[in-house]
Amino acid sequence: MPYEPVLLARVNRPDSPRLEGYRNDGGYAAFERVLREKQPLDVVNTIKDSGLRGRGGAGFPCGLKWTFLPKDHPGPIYLCINADESEPCTYNNRILMEKDPHQVLEGIMLACYAIKCQTAYFYIRYEYGTAYRTLQAAIDELYAAGLLGKNILGASFNLDIFLHRGAGAYICGEETGLIESLEGKRAWPRIKPPFPAIEGAFRKPTIVNNVETMACVTQIMRRGIDWFKSLGVPPDPKNPRDAGSFGPKLYTLAGHVNEPKCVELPMGITIRDLVEQHGGGVWKGRKAKSVNPGGISMGFVDVNAPLKGEDGKTEYDIPLDFNGPGRVGCLGLGTAAITVIDDQTSMVDVLHNTCQFFSHESCGQCTPCREGTGWMLKITDRLRRGQGRREDLDILIDVADRMGIIPGTTICGLSDGAGWPVKTAIRKFRQEFEDAIKVGRKSVVRSLPIAGVH
Amino acid sequence: MSVLSEDIKNRIRDYIPRYPSKQAVTLPALHIVHDELRCVPTEAVREIADLLDLAPAEVQDTMTFYQFFRTEDDKLGKTRLWVCRTLACALRGADDLLEHCSKRLNVPVGGTTADGKITLEFAECIGACEGAPAVLVNDEHVMNVTNERADELIDRLRAN
Ligand SMILES: Cc1cc2nc3c(=O)[nH]c(=O)nc-3n(C[C@H](O)[C@H](O)[C@H](O)COP(=O)(O)O)c2cc1C
Ligand code: SF4
Ligand code: FES
Numbered sequence: 001m002p003y004e005p006v007l008l009a010r011v012n013r014p015d016s017p018r019l020e021g022y023r024n025d026g027g028y029a030a031f032e033r034v035l036r037e038k039q040p041l042d043v044v045n046t047i048k049d050s051g052l053r054g055r056g057g058a059g060f061p062c063g064l065k066w067t068f069l070p071k072d073h074p075g076p077i078y079l080c081i082n083a084d085e086s087e088p089c090t091y092n093n094r095i096l097m098e099k100d101p102h103q104v105l106e107g108i109m110l111a112c113y114a115i116k117c118q119t120a121y122f123y124i125r126y127e128y129g130t131a132y133r134t135l136q137a138a139i140d141e142l143y144a145a146g147l148l149g150k151n152i153l154g155a156s157f158n159l160d161i162f163l164h165r166g167a168g169a170y171i172c173g174e175e176t177g178l179i180e181s182l183e184g185k186r187a188w189p190r191i192k193p194p195f196p197a198i199e200g201a202f203r204k205p206t207i208v209n210n211v212e213t214m215a216c217v218t219q220i221m222r223r224g225i226d227w228f229k230s231l232g233v234p235p236d237p238k239n240p241r242d243a244g245s246f247g248p249k250l251y252t253l254a255g256h257v258n259e260p261k262c263v264e265l266p267m268g269i270t271i272r273d274l275v276e277q278h279g280g281g282v283w284k285g286r287k288a289k290s291v292n293p294g295g296i297s298m299g300f301v302d303v304n305a306p307l308k309g310e311d312g313k314t315e316y317d318i319p320l321d322f323n324g325p326g327r328v329g330c331l332g333l334g335t336a337a338i339t340v341i342d343d344q345t346s347m348v349d350v351l352h353n354t355c356q357f358f359s360h361e362s363c364g365q366c367t368p369c370r371e372g373t374g375w376m377l378k379i380t381d382r383l384r385r386g387q388g389r390r391e392d393l394d395i396l397i398d399v400a401d402r403m404g405i406i407p408g409t410t411i412c413g414l415s416d417g418a419g420w421p422v423k424t425a426i427r428k429f430r431q432e433f434e435d436a437i438k439v440g441r442k443s444v445v446r447s448l449p450i451a452g453v454h
Numbered sequence: 455m456s457v458l459s460e461d462i463k464n465r466i467r468d469y470i471p472r473y474p475s476k477q478a479v480t481l482p483a484l485h486i487v488h489d490e491l492r493c494v495p496t497e498a499v500r501e502i503a504d505l506l507d508l509a510p511a512e513v514q515d516t517m518t519f520y521q522f523f524r525t526e527d528d529k530l531g532k533t534r535l536w537v538c539r540t541l542a543c544a545l546r547g548a549d550d551l552l553e554h555c556s557k558r559l560n561v562p563v564g565g566t567t568a569d570g571k572i573t574l575e576f577a578e579c580i581g582a583c584e585g586a587p588a589v590l591v592n593d594e595h596v597m598n599v600t601n602e603r604a605d606e607l608i609d610r611l612r613a614n
Contacts, residue, residue, distance in 0.1 A: 076474070088540045088579040126485075126522070127536075127580045129593025162472045165485060167520040170578065184480030184506075186519035202474045254542035254583035261584050296541055337583075339542055353544045357578055 005264040006223075007215050007248055011099035017134050019141040022102035028147065030222040031109050035155050043114035043221065050220045050228045051246040056082055056173075056210030057295070057334050058413075059322045061243050062217070066115050068197035069205045078206040079117045080182065080196075081108060081214065083124040083131070084166055084173035087295035088357060090337040092250035093211035095262050097124070097131035100215075101138040107214030108161060109147070110221050115207055118158050123178050125166045136163055170361035174412045175208035176200075177363065188365050189412035212250055219248075232267035233321045245321035245333075253279040255339040256286065268321040271301065275340055286342040288316065290429070293325045294334025296354045297417025299424030300347075301328055329427070331420045347429045348436050349443050351421060352380040358418035368403040369415035375399055376422055388437035393430065397423050457497045462486055466505055476506040480516050484523055492530040494523045531566040531573040533611045536590040537599075539576045542583035551587045552576055554601045558608055571612050 010016045010025060022028070034043060048063025069077060081104075085093040096104050108120050124132050139161055142148040150158045169187055171177040176190035179201045200206020220228050228247045235244035245267040251274055252262045258280030265278070271291050275281065282288045288303045307313040307328070318324040322333050341350055359373040376399055379392050400423040403409055404416030426433055435441070458466075466483045470476055483502045487494050494517060503510040517523050524530050537552045552563065559567050559574055566573040582588035585597020589604070596607060 085581050086579060089542045089583045090579075091581045091583055094581050125581070126593060127577070127590055127595075130595070132593070160472075165481065167481060167485070167522040168577070169520055169522075181481065182478060183475065184477035184512075184516055186516055202478075252583065254586060255545045260542070260586065292541070339545070339583075341545065345545065349544075350541065353539075353541050357540055360578055 003248075003265055005248070006219055007096070007103070007212070007250060008100075008262070008264045010103065011095060016099050017101050017138060019102060019138065019145060022100070026222070027102050028106055030218065031106050031113075031147075032153060034110060034113060034221060035153055035157060040114050040116055043110060046225060047114065047217060047220060050225045051244050052213065052216050052220060052228065053243060053245070053322060054210055055212035055216065055249070055335075056208075057087065057297075057332075059243075059333060062209065062213055065197060065209075066111075066207060068195065069115055069207065070198065073116075073205055075116065076119060076202075076204050077115055077117045078201045078204055079108065079112050079115065079120040080175070080178060080201060080206055080208045081120060081122040081211060082173060082175065082178055082208055083122060083128065083211050084170075084178060085128070085211070085335075086125055086170040086173050086361075087297060087335045087337060088354075089252065089254040089292065089339045090295050090335040091252050092262050092335070092337075094128055094131055095250070096211055096215050097128065098134050101131075101135045103215050103218050104211055105135075105138055105142065105161065107217035109159060110217050111207070111209065111214060112159050113157060117207070118160065120159065120161045121182055121201065122161055122163045123166060123172065123182055124163055125172070126168055132163060132165060139163070169363075170357075171363040171412075171414060174414060177412065178208060179206065186363075188363055189414075191411055216247055233319065233323075236323065242323065245323070249320070249336055251278075251320065252335075252337045253340070254337065255292075256283045256288070256342040256345070257281070257340045258283050268319045268324075270317050270319050270324075271338065272316045274320065274338060279338075279340070282340060282342055284342070286344060288340050289343040289345065290341040290347065290350070290425075291316070292337075292339040292341070292421070293318070293320060293330055294332060295337045295417075296339070296357065296421050297413075298325055298332060298334040299330040299420040300341075300350075300428060301325070301330065301424075302428040305428060329424055331416060346384075346436075346441075346443060347425055347432050348380065348383050348441075351425045352377070352384045352443075354421040355380045355418075358414070362414060362418070366410040366412075366415065368409045369418065372399045372403040372415065373418050376418070383433065383436055384443045386436075386440035386442040388433075388440075390437060392437065393426050393433055397426055456501060457491070457495050458487065458501045462490060463501075463505060466502065470506075477508055477512065479506050480508070480513055484513075484517055488523050488530075492524065492532075493526050493528065495526040529566070531570050533571060534573045534575065534590075534592050535608075535611070536575045536577035536580065538578070538580045538582070538586070538588050538590070540579035542579070543586040543588055546586040548587040551589075551599060551601065551604060555604055555608070558605060567612075569612070572608065 177187040181187035196206040232246040235242040355377040359377040400419035582595040
């Protein structure tokens with residue numbers, strides 16, 4: 001039986017963003033029931049027991065994060081919603097915000113009740129103007145209906161939700177970069193610890209959660225733990241540290257697929273099935289050569305590389321759960337954005353494009369990241385111009401291996417994400433890079449005049 | 455004379471109660487000014503600082519971090535047209551599109567047409583990848599932008 005979407009159930013309804021329609025579909029009943037019948041700790045425990053892991057990229061267990069807040073804190077405690085969504089090829093948060101904002105807002109209200117937060121800041125990237133205005137209209141409806149503000153529904157619970165617009169910087173998605181940006185400073189990520197749950201926004205305990213995570217909170221509180229756990233992949237019994245990959249997930253398809261779109265499925269679908277069955281296959285009758293599973297920070301999969309120990313299967317067959325991409329050397333599931341690269345495309349060009357992104361977006365605080373991203377861009381640029389040198393590939397891997405919080409040289413994960421596509425592309429497609437150097441193969445390189453600061 | 459109208463100042467002041475620190479109003483204030491004036495003049499930086507009890511250098515520091523806000527000698531046109539150049543769009547012709555727009559508008563990337571109507575920029579992923587190549591018109595997406603559709607869009611933006 002085909003899977004019936006839950007998170008996306010309402011997106012094609014006429015007037016899906018409106019409060020009235022949302023309530024007619026049973027919206028805010030979970031919030032009202034919780035407010036009447038449950039203690040905050042009950043909600044924390046439900047989310048913890050559901051196994052929900054954050055959808056923003058790191059996959060940290062959501063309920064567990066909430067328990068890191070100091071006990072009996074006099075407040076204020078803040079919730080920051082991360083709608084910076086700038087990981088390339090990712091757009092699931094946008095669809096939720098534009099098409100079903102109340103599902104997200106109900107999750108925020110439930111989360112705030114759980115963590116005893118009275119002020120939530122919803123940090124949304126500037127480029128999402130439509131989502132911003134849709135959310136503001138939805139929030140206005142909630143104040144008018146007495147669902148936000150003081151003494152909500154006659155209970156002693158107060159809550160304000162404020163939208164806060166970014167200004168076009170990827171680094172504001174890193175949770176402490178987000179906090180600095182919210183505070184009106186340059187978005188330089190903080191050294192951790194202290195983690196935000198101890199000292200976050202305005203030096204107060206703060207939880208940062210992703211938009212899709214909030215939509216999942218709504219559905220868990222509405223449908224229960226059993227429903228959530230009936231979907232996805234249970235923990236690997238051989239790995240005591242695996243928290244499993246439960247629940248539905250919004251995958252975003254992009255690149256060389258026939259039908260680039262956002263698809264909701266239980267966690268754990270393979271890349272092959274996602275692309276071939278849900279994305280309509282590779283465009284122009286071509287074959288896939290590589291796939292980026294999870295946003296470009298996660299690195300690349302070689303569609304034709306055999307999967308060790310699994311006869312007849314290739315890296316194309318890995319499941320898109322929290323563990324799958326790691327099995328083939330990728331950083332993780334990331335944002336579950338799946339970008340397909342066809343067999344007519346040069347990996348040199350693809351890699352140059354990713355290096356360009358990270359070099360542009362490094363915040364510049366840490367030398368290995370600031371200099372490393374620039375260096376990698378310079379090298380991939382000369383590879384693409386047919387001026388590659390024999391030692392270039394080793395230098396690229398060397399630089400990529402040394403930058404990031406995993407090797408321990410930088411403050412935030414942007415630089416791990418900058419290194420991963422480089423090392424996976426070169427390790428998996430080395431021959432293509434070597435050929436490019438040997439032959440001096442040139443890509444089409446435009447030298448557009450660029451003015452101004454941007 | 456003040457460069458910020460009383461209306462702009464009031465709109466900035468309205469944000470102050472939302473946050474425990476006035477400094478947090480920096481980005482909202484910069485956006486209000488930038489949207490209205492198409493740039494943030496140096497004098498406006500001083501006035502924002504005044505409203506928020508900050509040193510002008512603090513506002514300037516934050517403002518320049520984002521490379522988003524224009525200064526008065528580099529003012530935005532009426533419409534800011536961003537062409538995405540990141541992977542999903544690059545795989546579907548973003549380089550061509552950016553070049554096409556640059557030629558059609560007769561401006562370098564980052565530049566503004568002589569009539570002050572359109573500023574052309576490149577953007578990193580604008581989150582509209584299912585409609586690659588995609589562009590942003592101020593803060594709204596336009597998807598699946600072929601060269602022909604870009605021409606139509608540009609004509610429309612020029613006409614208004
Ligand atoms: C460079 C960088 C960019 C990030 N961008 C985002 C983002 O745009 N949205 C997001 O939700 N998380 C992003 N994250 C992850 C956040 O730091 C954080 O883990 C997440 O918002 C937590 O929410 P969750 O637990 O609900 O997933 C980013 C992390 C890094 C290192
Ligand atoms: S790793 Fe890069 S992006 Fe992160 S704080 Fe350091 S310089 Fe900034
Ligand atoms: S890569 Fe262009 S919109 Fe995402």
